[in-house]
Amino acid sequence: MSMMKITVSALALAALSATAAAARDQVRVVGSSTVFPYSQAAAENFANATGMPAPVVESTGTGGGFKVFCGGIGEDHADLTGASRAMKKSEYELCAQNGVTDITEALIGYDGLSIAVSRATPFDWALTEEQIYLALAAQVPVDGEWKDNPYKKWSDIDASLPDTAILAYGPPPTSGTRDAFVELVLHDGCKRLPFVKEGGFDSKWVEENCSRMRQDGPFVEAGENDNLIVQRLEADPNAVGIFGYSFLYENNDKLQGIAIDGVEPNSDTIADFSYGVARPLYFYIKNAHRGVIPGLNEFITEFVSEAGLGDGGYQQERGLTVLSHDKLVEVEKTVADAVKMEAPAK
Incomplete structure (x- = not known):
């Protein structure tokens, strides 16, 4: 190892150890409730394969995860965060400030x-984005x-x-699922x-x-x-719930997805984007x-492995719509090379 690498590592270790006597021995992951089951699965497989302590995985929501992740450098701060949307410019700036x-x-x-409902529902559900907007938006x-x-x-609408x-x-404002729902359903429905x-209102007015x-x-x-939500839908067959497809997939024996604009959510319609959400x-x-942080590099490698994220991998078994092989190879290289992300445009 070169003197430069030794010096950089020593400085990093000093920064991480500044607030505590001993280094943390577990990777810490925060973030999206949608990404949570995938992070948890990767943590379990990492621990089984290496014998190292399983990473601590917390479901904080996408916004909450970025707030924790961007809190600073050091063992008191998270190593990774999952997100059901891309990082915002304001979050990137918060990271930089810290x-x-x-x-x-x-x-x-x-x-x-x-959008899902209990299999015990007496109704044959199908909704449009316009109907969803009229049901759940603050103003109409x-x-x-x-x-x-x-x-x-619902019959008041149609x-x-x-x-x-x-x-x-549904999810709170700190959730990336909430952000996605607003952007992909409320805005489109509006x-x-x-x-x-007919009023000629533009996208800025809609937003x-x-x-x-x-x-x-x-x-x-x-909450996150x-x-x-699954439990509440089981208790009330007239209620609907909003969450990521993985939770519908995992609870397929209890819940059924509601078709939106005539298309049901499944791995095929999500992969080809015919499902509009x-x-x-x-x-x-x-x-x-x-x-x-001990085990961090190994955990990252496990997370993006073919066995995890690839076609037929254990994440697909949990409902993830996987990347193409070529795209996954590109992601693996980006992660292995620690490619620094650019500042988001907005």
């Missing part, structure tokens, strides 16, 4: 943002005016929909409204006026624990912790 200036971004696969057009949402039942109270359990199309979830009861924030999933690596 000395986290060398980050690698890794695309791990694709996910469908699912009423008699030619933009007003607070008055709809209480007589063909169930004559039951609107009740949807744009289809005759009020918006400013169609991004808020209603807070009068029909939409319930269920998607398993809690598909999105990429990521994790982010704090490169200053490589070679310092």
Whole structure:
């Protein structure tokens, strides 16, 4: 090893050890509840293969994960964070302010943002993005005016929909799933409204006026624990839930996905993006912790391995829509080379 590498490693170790007497012996992962089961699976396989302690994996939500991840360098701070959307410019800047200036971004696969219901439901569910917007948005057009949402039942929106109270359990504002829902469902549904199309309102107007979830009861924030949403759907066959496809996949015996605009969520429709609510999933690596936190490099290698993220791998068995072989090879190289991400545009 060169003197330069020894010096850099020593400095990194000094920085990581500044706040505690002993170095942490477990990798720490935070972030998205959607990415959580994939991080957990990689942690289990890493521990089984190496005999090293399994990484500690916390479900904090995408926004919460970035806040923790960007808190600083050192053993008191997380090594990786999972995300169900790309890092925002403001989050990148928060990282930089706290000395986290060398980050690698890794695309791990694709996910469908699912709206699901209990298999015990008495209704034959199918929704459009426009109907979903009218059910769950804070403000909607009423008699030619933009007003607070008055709809209480699904049948108030369309007589063909169930004559039951609107009740949807979904993620909080800190969740990347919430961000994706707003962007991919609320915004698109709002744009289809005759009020918006005929009024000539642009995308900026839509973003400013169609991004808020209603807070009068029909939409319930269920926290970052998607398993809690599953339990609530089991208890109430009239309720719907919003979460990543992996949770629908894992609970297929209890839940069924609702077709959106005539397309049901499954691995094929997510992979070819015919399901209109598909999105990429990521994790982010704090490169200053490589070679310092025991097991971090080995865990990263396990996470992006063919056995994990490849076609037929154990992540696909958990509902991940996997990357093509060529794309996975590209991701593996990006991670192995610790390629530094560029600042996001927004």
